[in-house]
Amino acid sequence: MGSSRLCCWPAWACLFAIVTFELIRTHGTVVVTPLVVKEAPVYWYDPMRPDEHFDKPGKSPSMDMQLVPKYADGGSDKGADGASGRIVIDPRVIQTLGVRLASVEQGSFALTVDTVGVVGVDEHRIEAIQVRQAGWVERLDVRAVGDSVRRGQRLAGVYSPDLLATQQELLIARSSDDPQLIEAAQRRLVLFGLSAGQIAQVEKSGQAERLVDYYAPFDGYVMELGVRQGAALEPGATLFQLADLSSVWIIAEVPETQAA
Numbered sequence: 001m002g003s004s005r006l007c008c009w010p011a012w013a014c015l016f017a018i019v020t021f022e023l024i025r026t027h028g029t030v031v032v033t034p035l036v037v038k039e040a041p042v043y044w045y046d047p048m049r050p051d052e053h054f055d056k057p058g059k060s061p062s063m064d065m066q067l068v069p070k071y072a073d074g075g076s077d078k079g080a081d082g083a084s085g086r087i088v089i090d091p092r093v094i095q096t097l098g099v100r101l102a103s104v105e106q107g108s109f110a111l112t113v114d115t116v117g118v119v120g121v122d123e124h125r126i127e128a129i130q131v132r133q134a135g136w137v138e139r140l141d142v143r144a145v146g147d148s149v150r151r152g153q154r155l156a157g158v159y160s161p162d163l164l165a166t167q168q169e170l171l172i173a174r175s176s177d178d179p180q181l182i183e184a185a186q187r188r189l190v191l192f193g194l195s196a197g198q199i200a201q202v203e204k205s206g207q208a209e210r211l212v213d214y215y216a217p218f219d220g221y222v223m224e225l226g227v228r229q230g231a232a233l234e235p236g237a238t239l240f241q242l243a244d245l246s247s248v249w250i251i252a253e254v255p256e257t258q259a260a
Helices: 011-017 091-097 161-176 179-191 196-205
Strands: 019-023 030-034 043-046 049-054 068-070 116-121 126-130 135-140 154-159 211-215 220-225 238-243 248-253
Touching: 135 161, 135 211, 154 161, 154 238, 161 179, 161 196, 179 196
Parallel strands: none
Antiparallel strands: 019 030, 043 049, 043 068, 116 248, 126 238, 135 154, 154 211, 220 238
């Protein structure tokens, strides 16, 4: 006569032992479907205020909404579906945030906007014509704001005693044939704003120029006129501000609702 044993199973084994048997006649197989037993919630929370936690179910004291359980695996009755990787949002939260759902479509975000604007100067192409020594404007060839100028066009002639004296020093240095004095005089004239061509012209003619001419560096127009005929000048005084119109800006006024 066989003997019988009494076996005590732990609690977790009992949970796995609870199954539902479904008999399927096809191929004579039996499919066993486990009965899912949900673990106890870690805490309950208010879906409108997830940072508020409670140790038992009921209604939120602040929002008067039904509390939602939170489980240790990160899931909840109305949270994320971890098994399928889907994100489930409470309908009340969707309504509060104004979330709208639509099917994904491939298309272009281009939007035609009719607006008004003005043509403006490219501020990267503005240049100031200034003097570096005191003097007087004895000749003014461009006299009005808005006048167009061409590259190499003479704008004004300025008499400056310091510039005249430095030119004479250059001629004296050349007559003495002293390379160091010649180089020093040439460097001073460059620092005073004379171009290499103007310095070469003084050396070639052998005479100092009483008036130092200023020329337009590019085609454009006069934005600002800082002097008049006969005006006295201090170092750093602006004779003209010129704008190059080879490139311009279009400044459009687009409503904020259409700019996004």
